[in-house]
Amino acid sequence: MYLLKSESSFDSAHFLHGYKGKCSNIHGHRWRVEANVYADELQEKGELKGMVIDFGDIKSALKDIADFFDHSLIYEKGTLNLELIKLLNNENFRLIEVKFRPTAENFAKHIFDLLEEKEFNVVSVTVYETPSNSATYVK
Ligand SMILES: Nc1nc2c(c(=O)[nH]1)N=C([C@H](O)[C@H](O)COP(=O)(O)OP(=O)(O)OP(=O)(O)O)CN2
Ligand SMILES: [Zn+2]
DSSP: OEEEEEEEEEEEEEOOTTOSSGGGSOEEEEEEEEEEEEESSOOOSGGGTTOSSOHHHHHHHHHHHHHHHTTEEEEETTSSOHHHHHHHHHTTOOEEEESSOOOHHHHHHHHHHHHHHTTOOEEEEEEEEETTEEEEEEO
């Protein structure tokens, strides 16, 4: 089996609602995302001969995902006061509501699913919250 790895990163804020500790406060991370895609065989002809897929394709798909989250405040649905959301939106702050608690684990699964939707043969996605802490989702 062949594995390709591509990575991208984004800067955004989040908080963990219900967490007993400092992570319940709004704080930021440089989130680093690594995706692995696989193939049993390499492509045999044409422009992509000898490749799993073009690095450029996975790189640009991952960058689109990272750019979507970049410089935003990511919050779990139901954990921010609706009036506050309205006020922050009025100030043109970029808020992104997600249906999951924004942990590294859930981001890894979410990004895995997004890449699968785009028909990449994803084998795993790893999300680093800090240089030393990461979570990996493998199907
Ligand atoms: N299993 C998980 N545990 C934690 C997650 C997570 O996503 N998955 N997330 C957090 C917080 O978001 C927090 O920001 C993590 O920070 P921390 O562990 O404190 O890491 P730091 O490097 O910032 O720690 P310092 O002690 O400030 O250096 C918590 N747990
Ligand atoms: Zn955090």
